[in-house]
Amino acid sequence: MKFGLIALAAAAASIALPVGAAAGKPFAKDFQVLAAAEAARPEQLRLLEQIVNIDSGTGDVDGGRKVAAVLTARLKALGFGIESVPAEAEGLPENTMATLTGTGKGRILLIGHIDTVFGHGTAATRPFRMDADNAYGPGVSDEKGGVVEGIYALKILHDLGFKDFKQIVFLIETSEERGSPGTRALIAKLVGDTDVELNLEPGDRPDLLTVWRKGSATFHIDVKGRAAHAGIAPQEGRNAALELIHQIQADDVFPKSGDGLTANLTVMDAGTRANIIPQNASAQINVRVRDKADLEKVQAIMEKNAATTAIPDTKVVVSREPSFPPLPNNASTDALADRAEAIYAGLGLKIGRGGNGGASESALAAETGVPALDGLGPAAGGFHADTEFLVLSSVTPRLYLLTKLMMVLGAAPPPRMK
Incomplete structure (x- = not known):
């Protein structure tokens, strides 16, 4: 027509x-x-x-x-x-x-x-x-x-x-x-x-x-530990999964829902076999904000927590995957x-x-x-x-x-x- x-x-x-x-x-x-x-x-x-x-x-x-x-x-x-x-x-x-x-x-x-x-x-x-x-x-x-x-x-x-x-x-x-x-x-x-x-x-x-x-970003928490036999010599390992749990608990200070800042755990990964102390562990925290400056506040808190580990000889790295403002x-x-x-x-x-x-x-x-x-x-x-x-x-x-x-x-x- x-x-x-x-x-x-x-x-x-x-x-x-x-x-x-x-x-x-x-x-x-x-x-x-x-x-x-x-x-x-x-x-x-x-x-x-x-x-x-x-x-x-x-x-x-x-x-x-x-x-x-x-x-x-x-x-x-x-x-x-x-x-x-x-x-x-x-x-x-x-x-x-x-x-x-x-x-x-x-x-x-x-x-x-x-x-x-x-x-x-x-x-x-x-x-x-x-x-x-x-x-x-x-x-x-x-x-x-x-x-x-x-x-x-x-x-x-x-x-x-x-x-x-x-x-x-x-x-x-x-x-x-x-x-x-x-x-x-x-x-x-x-x-x-x-x-x-x-x-x-x-x-x-x-x-x-x-x-x-809201704007969004995904924060990655990556933990490096030490592998060991879970039955013969677990004391020689440094459990990355346990340290990851510690980090997630330390970071659990943000709201989970609402119209303002929210931060939610969305992905976790750790371990390869049932008889090995996990050497690596990682998690993703999805953060949503009305104010772009809140992303920097979240990162500062997570990096501060990463500097204090509960499992000796583990290393925690926090990184951010950009998304939308x-x-x-x-x-x-x-x-x-x-x-x-x-x-x-x-x-x-x-x-x-x-x-x-x-x-x-x-x-x-x-x-x-x-x-x-x-x-x-x-x-x-x-x-x-x-x-x-x-x-x-x-x-x-x-x-x-x-x-x-x-x-x-x-x-x-x-x-x-x-």
């Missing part, structure tokens, strides 16, 4: 409403976009099923390439130029950068990730399925549902002949669940050449946009949320605002002064667990929202953050 002159004029009138949106007035319902979003639903869910049933846990190079191939074919059909960008870290599949040039003003960066936290074989044992309310499967909402939504928002723009944007770049990355080690330089380059970043992470229930996020509450994100709320209100729906401890690429954009809005994928829950689900009733409204938001921002890009 293509725009006629009358329809194009009506569409232009409907998107030139940023002032009204900021004032809390709903955008007029765009019947063409809504009809296209409703018509896309069956095909949208079939594509989601197809890629959910392909394992693509972070580091699954073959699986990531298979998912990318499915999506790349669809983006090429929409006229996007495709660049497969090698990952910046070893053991990761390539990232996909799809670019389309229009005739308008706004430069829009869409970011989604196709890596999941689930291992190879999960899709076979827990494949995509739906009931009356939800869709289920590994990565169904985090974040394959959002990536598929992005594909179909771009398809609607294509089918309606909408080009009132300067450029749309869709980055489909492959290492977000590890803090994007394979994409950092590419993201930095892309945010330097965009007016706004829209992130396809899922929206929290019942139907929320994400306007703040916090996405703080800010006026630019709120202004984007105002527009999103006005678009949703045009459907007679209300969308809320919230935040959570899950980090994302939007924080990297916001740190450079680029306005960013997160949580634009379908509403969902159960993340990083077998209970992960996507709320089916949110699929069409969220597709409409993303499509209209790109139309609005393409015609009238926001100013950079101060």
Whole structure:
């Protein structure tokens, strides 16, 4: 379906409403976009099923390439130029950068990730399925549902002949669940050449946009001891596992949950055989912060504790694996949320605002002064667990929202953050 002159004029009138949106007035319902979003639903869910049933846990190079191939074919059909960008870290599949040039003003960066936290074989044992309310499967909402939504928002723009944007770049990355080690330089380059970043992470229930996020980092505690026969000469050993337990207990001074700083033990490893005193032991502590300075405070405490060992002749080393900075509450994100709320209100729906401890690429954009809005994928829950689900009733409204938001921002890009 293509725009006629009358329809194009009506569409232009409907998107030139940023002032009204900021004032809390709903955008007029765009019947063409809504009809296209409703018509896309069956095909949208079939594509989601197809890629959910392909394992693509972070580091699954073959699986990531298979998912990318499915999506790349669809983006090429929409006229996007495709660049497969090698990952910046070893053991990761390539990232996909799809670019389309229009005739308008706004430069829009869409970011989604196709890596999941689930291992190879999960899709076979827990494949995509739906009931009356939800869709289920590994990565169904985090974040394959959002990536598929992005594909179909771009398809609607294509089918309606909408080009009132300067450029749309869709980055489909492959290492977000590890803090994007394979994409950092590419993201930095892309945010330097965009007016706004829209992130396809899922929206929290019942139907929320994400306007703040915690930053994250993983701290590693590595203990070196001395191996010995556990039966003949245990006294000659220096038990790294026992020292690790001591370190974890000493570090256990941080909150485990809440909206502020949290630190949680997530991985432990020690020992090789039942009859050997462990020579090596390690643990990972996942830390989430609203204030970036809290990461330095955590590291200082852990390094101080590492200097005091309970098991003689053991050595403890603390290191930090970088991830994402916090996405703080800010006026630019709120202004984007105002527009999103006005678009949703045009459907007679209300969308809320919230935040959570899950980090994302939007924080990297916001740190450079680029306005960013997160949580634009379908509403969902159960993340990083077998209970992960996507709320089916949110699929069409969220597709409409993303499509209209790109139309609005393409015609009238926001100013950079101060």
